[in-house]
Amino acid sequence: MTSSQKIALALAGVGKIARDQHIPSCEEGRDFDIKAAISRNGKIEGAENFESYDAFLQNRNGIQAISLCTPPEVRFDMAKKAIAAGLDVLMEKPPAATMGEAQALAEMADMAGVVLFATWHSRFANGVEPAREWLSTKKITSVTITWKEDVRRWHPGQAWIWEAGGFGVFDPGINALSILTAIIPGQTIVEKASLSFPANRQQPIAASLKMRSAAGAPISAEFDWRQEGPQTWDIVVETDKGTLRLAKGGAELYIDGKLTVEGPDREYARIYTRFAELVRTRKSDADYQPLRLVADAFLTGERHEVEAFIE
CATH class of the missing domain: 3.30.360.10 (Dihydrodipicolinate Reductase; domain 2)
Structure with missing residues (x-):
């Protein structure tokens, strides 16, 4: 992949944070193209929309990365399946519900050779x-x-x-x-x-x-x-x-x-610039110290x- 090629992205959880931050940051940026969305209630125009996460994983059509914008209690299973499917994963904050989940995901990503980005906006x-x-x-x-x-x-x-x-x-x-x-x-x-x-x-x-x-x-x-x-x-x-x-x-x-x-606020624009850098250099960024302090x-x-x- 060259730096000029956009990364095909899926977005799971089309709620307020996705609409306020993730979608505009991708649309206004030069690194990602939202090709799919997974949500029971929301849809993204111009993307292939799925209600079932498993159905998306079975029909992901060349998508390389996924942003998980769901609440933390369901994120572990979604991230685990994405890693197993070979997708690079961006996780909204907090990255997981527990330290055990967070550390397990870091080990899974490392073993699978995929990128894991635990964002702290x-x-x-x-x-x-x-x-x-x-x-x-x-x-x-x-x-x-x-x-x-x-x-x-x-x-x-x-x-x-x-x-x-x-x-x-x-x-x-x-x-x-x-x-x-x-x-x-x-x-x-x-x-x-x-x-x-x-x-x-x-x-x-x-x-x-x-x-x-x-x-x-x-x-x-x-x-x-x-x-x-x-x-x-x-x-x-x-x-x-x-x-x-x-x-x-x-x-x-x-x-x-x-x-x-x-x-002006550019937190999420910088998040996606960082995620693109990680995807292209095949490096993860998963610091869990804030979660450990909680x-x-x-x-x-x-x-x-x-x-x-x-x-």
Whole structure:
């Protein structure tokens, strides 16, 4: 395959994230051509549409890669079948429901010789790579994460997100953890956590984490789905040579209070540029540290019951 040839792509799960991000990024990019879609409820014009995933795998007609945009609880079986069929696989975040599933998929892909890309879209925000570069020459003394949003605004009617395996407030919180682990070197350690569960839900609506970096710097994180009014997605890093702040989910970068990086959202465009690079060079990119931090938060977390959540 040459760099000028478009990669034939299938998209599984034609929901909101697919229509808002995946489809426009492919249509506006130069690397992928969506040839097939698999969904019980949605269709993509100009693509061959399937309701059955198994039927698609039996009639995939030259498709090389697939993007899995389904909820995480069904993604393992779909990814497993795609890998067995020899397809290169892109997985929406979080890549799997458990660390066991994630690690198993990485081993399967390696043995099959296919590409596996576990995406963390917030890592592709405008300010994240410049932040990593700036921090690479500094001593980090502390990190503070404040990630507070209104669940009714961003996840209306998504009942699965409150069920076992649905992640609750860690669905957005894992975005912050993906940025953290991209800009801070080494493994981050969870020391303790406090998790707030609505009386009528299986997943937390808020969480407080105390962590430390591999070098010993303290890291605190506050996640909350009850934020009304202005929404907050900030990461502040104190260093021996100044203060760095990533705002608006990584879209803006401030150094000592001065805005140094901003621009239009291109997270998913960059994801597909990266996926094309991986497919053409036959390399995988599957970092599961953000998922491991969520798992560790549940392992170390104190459970607190709060008032019932009524949408």
